[in-house]
Amino acid sequence: MLSVLIIAGSDSSAGAGIQADLKTCAALDVYAMTAITALTAQNTMGVTAIHEVPADFVAAQIDTVVTDIRPDAVKTGMLANAAIIDVVAAKITEHALPHVVVDPVMVAKSGDRLLLEDAVRALRELLFPLADVFTPNIPEAEDLLGHPVRTDEEVREAARELQSLGPRNVVMKGGHREGDAAIDILFDGRDFHDFSTPRIRTTSRHGTGCTFASAIAAFLARQETVPEAVKHAKEYLTEALRRAEPIGHGHGPVHHFWDLYPD
Secondary structure: OOEEEEEEEEEOOOOOHHHHHHHHHHHOOOEEEEEEEEEEEEEOOEEEEEEEOOHHHHHHHHHHHHOOOOOOEEEEOOOOOHHHHHHHHHHHHHOOOOOEEEOOOOEOOOOOEOOOHHHHHHHHHHHHHHOOEEOOOHHHHHHHHOOOOOOHHHHHHHHHHHHHOOOOOEEEOOOOOOOOEEEEEEEOOOOEEEEEEEOOOOOOOEOHHHHHHHHHHHHHHOOOOHHHHHHHHHHHHHHHHHOOOOOOOOOOEOOOOHHHOOO
């Protein structure tokens, strides 16, 4: 069975993080293993506490998993601090792990900051060069580049700038932009690929970034090309948003297992 290694934080409300990643991979018929970087106390309204896992224990989780089950792809999410980013980059290199999808996870949907500046620097310097696919949203791109990203041309220029820092492919997610269409833009270092779906108007958006990145990793594990993986991940997420049920009092989760239930 094909497998994906997820390196990310735990969400106690199960809408984002490791829990969303596991549900996504299961829905797409790919086996997911995990290395947990942080435990968060959070719900649909926000994050109330974060307990960071020691970096050496993150390394031990990765070593233990990959020496037994060789992953076909890797997805990183919340990495919590610079020390964890350092060991994750080292282990990806040591084990020559394939198809690395990096979701920066710098700010939670509620606005809570999840990555401090020294960790952002480590992400840029250590993990960018290892990323086969990098999936920032617009606020994350603005934070990383230090300037606004508003217009269509600015989005494309931001993709070029980020790709020049090391990632082989950059997907600029369009969820934070306005308009009736949600347009994600993939830049592969040479060409742009636009992926457009109808924008789903819903408050159930918790974990969309985690779900999208994990879906890309799952499709890459199935040996799809990057454009194919992004296209199919976007289609999966769009339906998960459309079929989401209201849960909680804030930003509820998407419906990861929509394919198992009649519409």
